[in-house]
Amino acid sequence: MAKFSYYNFLVENPDGGYILFNSLTKNIILMTADDREWMGAVDLKNVDEGDERFQTLAELNFIVDDDFDELEYYRLEWFRSLYSSGILRHTVILNLACNCDCPYCFENKNGQFMTKETADAYLKWLEPQVKDIKYFWMSWFGGEPLLSKQMIEYLTDGILKLAEKYHFEYAACVVTNGVLADADFVSKCERLHIANLQVTIDGERETHNKYRFLKANHGGTFDTILSNLADFCTRVHSDTASILRVNLTDENYPTIPQLLDEIPDVVRENCVLLLRWVYSHVEGRSPGVEFSAGKKGTRPYDNLAPLYELAQAKGFTPNSFDEGPSCNFCECDFDHAFQINYDGDLFMCTHSMDKSEVIGNVYEGFRTQGNLTRYAKFVNTNPFGDQECLDCKLLPICKGGCRKARYLGHKVCSDVKYSYEPYIIEKAKKATLENQ
Numbered sequence: 001m002a003k004f005s006y007y008n009f010l011v012e013n014p015d016g017g018y019i020l021f022n023s024l025t026k027n028i029i030l031m032t033a034d035d036r037e038w039m040g041a042v043d044l045k046n047v048d049e050g051d052e053r054f055q056t057l058a059e060l061n062f063i064v065d066d067d068f069d070e071l072e073y074y075r076l077e078w079f080r081s082l083y084s085s086g087i088l089r090h091t092v093i094l095n096l097a098c099n100c101d102c103p104y105c106f107e108n109k110n111g112q113f114m115t116k117e118t119a120d121a122y123l124k125w126l127e128p129q130v131k132d133i134k135y136f137w138m139s140w141f142g143g144e145p146l147l148s149k150q151m152i153e154y155l156t157d158g159i160l161k162l163a164e165k166y167h168f169e170y171a172a173c174v175v176t177n178g179v180l181a182d183a184d185f186v187s188k189c190e191r192l193h194i195a196n197l198q199v200t201i202d203g204e205r206e207t208h209n210k211y212r213f214l215k216a217n218h219g220g221t222f223d224t225i226l227s228n229l230a231d232f233c234t235r236v237h238s239d240t241a242s243i244l245r246v247n248l249t250d251e252n253y254p255t256i257p258q259l260l261d262e263i264p265d266v267v268r269e270n271c272v273l274l275l276r277w278v279y280s281h282v283e284g285r286s287p288g289v290e291f292s293a294g295k296k297g298t299r300p301y302d303n304l305a306p307l308y309e310l311a312q313a314k315g316f317t318p319n320s321f322d323e324g325p326s327c328n329f330c331e332c333d334f335d336h337a338f339q340i341n342y343d344g345d346l347f348m349c350t351h352s353m354d355k356s357e358v359i360g361n362v363y364e365g366f367r368t369q370g371n372l373t374r375y376a377k378f379v380n381t382n383p384f385g386d387q388e389c390l391d392c393k394l395l396p397i398c399k400g401g402c403r404k405a406r407y408l409g410h411k412v413c414s415d416v417k418y419s420y421e422p423y424i425i426e427k428a429k430k431a432t433l434e435n436q
């Protein structure tokens with residue numbers, strides 16, 4: 001016997017007919033009004049299994065066996081991707097300093113840098129962790145990590161020695177404002193195994209320069225960032241695409257179409273585009289200021305969808321936040337993921353880096369069993385004890401949301417939860433474009 005998947009969504013297609021989407025498989029098909037009528041009327045307990053519509057929907061798992069527990073299956077996939085990746089992921093905060101001074105920055109930039117002593121302690125702490133891994137993925141983070149280029153070289157040399165000794169693959173990304181990703185740095189990226197950059201833009205040239213300016217002289221950074229990113233995309237070839245993140249605010253929202261036109265072709269073709277609302281942070285230098293409350297509103301995806309659609313039409317590859325490993329909402333969502341501060345303190349998450357959240361350091365490891373317990377609790381945090389998530393048809397897309405929020409006893413739902421229709425319509429358009 002068969003049943004319709006719990007994770008099916010049926011929405012009206014603005015181009016006519018309907019779109020059937022499944023959040024568990026991410027399969028999507030276009031349907032006619034007749035198909036929809038058939039779906040509404042069919043009795044799956046007595047259906048003719050030779051029926052063409054039945055067969056198509058069953059092949060694509062819109063119809064599943066009556067005894068298939070989809071949630072149990074997803075739970076297995078979720079935990080499997082959390083615990084058995086064989087991948088070590090570290091984020092190293094090389095400094096808490098920056099050459100820019102963005103008004104929404106939430107980092108407590110105290111001007112401190114990682115010392116050689118801490119770097120050596122880090123490499124010593126790292127060694128036992130890499131003995132049985134297949135892959136080590138590093139994110140160089142700050143502050144502004146490219147203010148610490150020599151330290152990146154020093155640590156990379158140490159990591160590559162370990163890679164040779166224990167036979168694992170190594171690659172890194174740099175989360176940077178891009179200003180210092182100059183030609184000299186780009187020429188070293190291959191040797192430093194830097195596979196991609198994550199760079200952020202704040203709107204078209206004029207708006208961006210108003211937000212993301214140099215601290216020293218308030219000079220604009222737009223042209224330097226894009227030209228550096230274009231150089232990186234031209235000269236560094238890797239399997240993982242760089243990320244061009246565009247911060248969205250009420251002020252810059254109308255300028256995004258113009259920005260998309262200003263982005264060089266080589267960036268367009270080689271980067272994944274990520275559009276993100278700028279949130280207010282209590283830790284930031286503008287606490288309480290709402291940068292995007294108007295456009296984000298209560299249905300944050302409504303105003304994202306048209307931009308993604310436009311970007312796609314202009315040849316960009318939008319970020320597929322709903323794909324990837326089943327548990328992966330953010331980079332913290334893996335066992336064996338650590339965030340290491342410039343002074344060697346260990347954190348579970350790069351958001352805020354408050355001293356109260358330290359779970360150990362590279363000199364002494366977890367230090368206390370209490371810290372080990374906090375780490376274990378953070379890694380083990382999952383949405384499967386939350387009835388609202390268990391009932392939520394968007395669970396395989398949201399994946400449980402921000403781990404830190406859940407660890408602290410609340411949750412942050414996916415933007416899509418409040419407006420899934422534009423998300424599905426955009427997915428259908430993307431699928432249609434890809435099939436053409």
Ligand code: SF4
Nearest residue numbers: 098100101102105177
């Ligand atoms: S570039 Fe990044 S770290 Fe620097 S001020 Fe802006 S948001 Fe903060």
Ligand code: SF4
Nearest residue numbers: 330349351402403404
């Ligand atoms: S705050 Fe949440 S989403 Fe952000 S890095 Fe931490 S766990 Fe990830």
Ligand code: SF4
Nearest residue numbers: 389392395398413414
């Ligand atoms: S966090 Fe919200 S959107 Fe995500 S699964 Fe739970 S209820 Fe659904």
